[in-house]
């Protein structure tokens with residue numbers, strides 16, 4: 628079988644994702660991605676993105692047509708991490724580099740899809756979330772960066788125990804409604820920053836971190852027991868630690884009120900209404916203007932509460 632090389636072959640950018648390059652090849656050769664996939668023997672479905680998707684590829688067709696070796700093409704796919712307890716490789720362009728995207732239209736690099744990537748390895752600029760957050764505190768940024776580095780190390784070392792701990796912490800954040808599903812690769816910068824910061828906290832002092840977070844919140848312990856019945860002994864241990872903290876820090880506890888009360892006291896009505904407006908805008912941008920009104924209100928409320936908690 629003789630396969631002619633494609634007439635136009637823009638070379639792949641360093642660390643470019645296979646689907647990104649196939650899309651650029653299709654545009655350069657004035658055909659659709661579907662037509663090109665058929666010609667290259669990639670089938671009619673989605674362009675393979677993960678190493679495990681390459682099982683049905685017709686290499687005898689693909690390699691000569693694009694003038695790349697099998698190993699070079701396989702290196703352009705994402706690693707299979709479905710066995711990992713926490714999902715940290717996205718199948719979605721949740722972030723990108725504005726600079727590289729501007730220089731090469733349609734470009735997607737592999738590492739942009741990784742939960743621990745905060746900086747573009749091609750140009751060194753910060754990666755930008757689909758839904759950037761205004762006014763993230765420096766403290767949250769630093770913690771998120773530390774969490775990202777810890778996550779990268781855990782994945783590189785295949786440290787499943789550490790990743791299991793990260794996964795449990797993320798489940799806890801979901802029960803507390805601080806994040807939604809798959810928060811490490813969330814399009815929402817605030818949600819992802821909270822999740823990465825939680826990776827940092829849980830890696831250092833997991834039980835103490837949870838105890839501080841839930842201090843005085845008996846309802847949250849009930850919710851946790853219901854959500855994780857197999858973990859009741861561990862939850863009881865954290866509850867006792869939390870009660871112990873209450874006894875050791877009585878004055879501080881009396882002085883404290885709920886995060887929402889504190890934010891309401893410390894924030895002027897003007898700033899509060901601006902934050903509420905921002906939350907509403909973000910909810911609309913995430914769910915779409917046609918989304919159900921109750922769903923929009925619930926999402927805006929959750930975003931506003933989290934912004935209040937994070938900024939204080």
Ligand SMILES: [Zn+2]
Pocket residue numbers: 724725726727728747748749750751752
């Ligand atoms: Zn870049």
